[in-house]
Amino acid sequence: MKVQMRVNGRQVSGEVEGRTLLVTFLRDGQGLTGTHTGCDTSQCGACTVHVDGLQVKSCSMFAAEADGAEVTTIEGMANADGSLSVLQQAFQDHHGLQCGFCTPGMVMAAATLLEQTPEPTEAQVRHHLQGNICRCTGYHNIIKAVMAASGQQVTQVAAE
Known part of the structure; x- marks a missing residue:
């Protein structure tokens, strides 16, 4: 078809x-x-x-x-000129990727969260990303990246 x-x-x-x-x-x-x-x-x-x-x-x-x-x-997800979006740049800046295999799915899921909740709490980020698995256990930096992309301070993100 x-x-x-x-x-x-x-x-x-x-x-x-x-x-x-x-x-x-x-x-x-x-x-x-x-x-x-x-x-x-x-x-x-x-x-x-x-x-x-x-x-x-x-x-x-x-x-x-x-x-x-x-x-x-x-x-x-990139900007029209090919540069990284704010969210993608935050993943790079905050080391929200390790092997990179989960990263595209994490970015796509995080983009949905940020569209629905522009300044999510750490708990909201963790809850929204539950359906995405990182086998390198990079969650701490992924959470920091999403929080940073929303314009929030990330120094207080808990290491869980």
Whole structure:
């Protein structure tokens, strides 16, 4: 079947089988390899993207379900000039990444949180990111990065 969607502001289309996952369509069909496949069971959050403004684990959605949708991947998070967004820069500045595998999903999830709650508490950040796993145990710096991106002081972030 043919699917069409707007991905990172660009109209794209492709032929997919009914069972093709959105993550596969994005990675293999569109070359957007920033969206990672970590578990294929929607447990880790490495494949998090935005579909029509909603945070979605793209390994749990068929590409056909996104037909006609507006999809944003980590590649679409940068500023128009290609520089890092405030959130991406905060991840870099506060060492909110280690191996980097979870980072795209963390950034996408954090972007949703900051859109909904511009100045979240530490507890709100921790709660919102529960669906994203960092196997390098980098949560402390990830929390600091999200708090910093919201314009808050990060010196008091608890190490948990």
